[in-house]
Amino acid sequence: MFSLNPFRSVLVYTLIVMALFCVPSYFAIQSTIMEEKYKATQEILEWVDAHEKSIFEKEAL
Secondary structure (H helix, E strand, O other), rough: OOOHHHHHHHHHHHHHHEEEEEEEEHHHHHHHHHHHHHHHHHHHHHHHHHHHHHHHHHOOO
């Protein structure tokens, strides 16, 4: 029949608790990474836009 091994129970409970902490942490980290990529992309686009404007202003003179 089913024998209750204390080591096995502790291992199972430990794995469950680890999963409860790791899964939400993974999604939080992924969200932060995507946010940082978006911010970096926006900064690059602003930099390019500023330089394009300065180039076209110099050409107009």
